[in-house]
Amino acid sequence: MDPLQDVLALLEPQSHLSTSLVAGGQWAVRFDAPSGVKFNAVRRGSCLLEVEGIDEPISLAEGDCYLLTRPRRFTLRSGPGVEPVDAGPVFARAEDGVARAGDGDDVFLIGGRFSFGPRAQELLLDALPPIVHVPGGTPQARIVRWALTAIDDELLHRPVASMLVAEHLAVVMLVHVLRLHLARGPRxxxxxxxxxxxxxxxxxxxxxHGDPARSWTVAELARSGAVSRSTLAARFKDTVGQAPLEYLTRWRIELAARHLRQGTATLAAIAHAVGYGSESALSVAFKRITGTSPRDYRRQWAPAGDPEQKRRGPGR
Structure with a gap:
């Protein structure tokens, strides 16, 4: 299995498109810290992006897009020296899904945010920088441009189910942005x-990820990468920050936690599915990693008044 695909499937990303922004002349709009991961794409014109905690502004050209992976305030502006206005009133006056700032229409941005499952911060977002900027003029951004153009078309012409299609296309765009970021190298x-x-x-x-329930050894994992056991152990620790089998344990616990949040399987069945020989072995590992028992974890995620949970009893 593909580790990135596995993590994204676990986190269940959803996109939420927002009102577009048209601007011209001298303008600046200040935004509160977003919930989730914010994205914007410049479909026409250019502007500057300023993010709280980032010293230098980022120049955004036509075709560029970015992800803001931390809840930080940010400002979009035509250039320096313009007093920003709050985004709330600007977007409250929006008509036909478009907000306007300044005087004119030489800049057009589409945007929205991505929401994820409860483990997104540790599993994905902490591994990314605060801003992921994808310049639109690079050949590698071709598919990102295609997705953005398709989103534009859906929002402009509004065929049936247009918002559903546009939001799925935004998730496609997210995957390609992450691919491009991965291609930039380990630094x-x-x-x-x-x-x-x-x-x-x-x-x-x-x-x-392809077989998390298998009793892997470091030697077997090293053979998969055609390196020695010691080489893999050193390179894994250096890049990932954990030993290979420590990572495997934590991934198994993530899978077990998903079962507990979303399913009704017994702890014994979950233990078998993620590579533990018994319910007690899973419980010990789960408590060590998460600080809570599987039964307590499941109880926390059970819907209030869930009759099935009452029949099963806690952790069943």
Missing amino acids: ALSGWLSGLADPAVAAALTAM
Whole structure:
């Protein structure tokens, strides 16, 4: 299995498109810290992006897009020296899905945000920089441009189910942005994502994700990447920040936690599915990693008044 695909499937990303922005002349709009991961794409013109905690503004040209992976305030502006206005009133006056700032229409941006499952911060977002900027003029951004053009078309012509299609296209765009970021090399990454930039480590990650219940040894994982056991152990620790089997344990616990949040399987069945020989072995590992027992974790995620949960009893 593909580790990036596995993590994104676990996190269940959803896109939420927002009102577009048309601007011209001298303008600046200040935004509150967003919930989730914010994205904008410049479909026409150019502007500057300023993000709280980032020293230098980022120049955005036509075709560029970016992800803001931290909840930080930011400002979009035509240039320096313009007093920004708050985004709330600007977007409250929007008509036909378009807000306007300044005087004219030489700049057009579409945007929205991505929401994820409860483990997104640790599993994905902490491994990314605060801003992921994809210049639209690079050949590698071709598919991102295609997705953005398709979103534009859906929002402009509004065929049936246009919003559903546009939001799915935005998730496609997200995957391609992450691919492009991965291609920039390990210095642009941290955590398990940086491991994907190392062929031997990536092979070990792929092997573990392909069969997480298997009783892997470091020697077997090293053979998958055609390196020695000691080489894999050193490179895995250096890039991912964990030993290979420590990573495997944590991934198994993530899978078990998903079962507990979303399913009704017994702890014994979950233990078998993720590679533990018994319910007690899973419980010990789960408590060590998460700080809570599987039964308590399941109880936290059970819908209020769930009759099935009452029949099962806690953790069943």
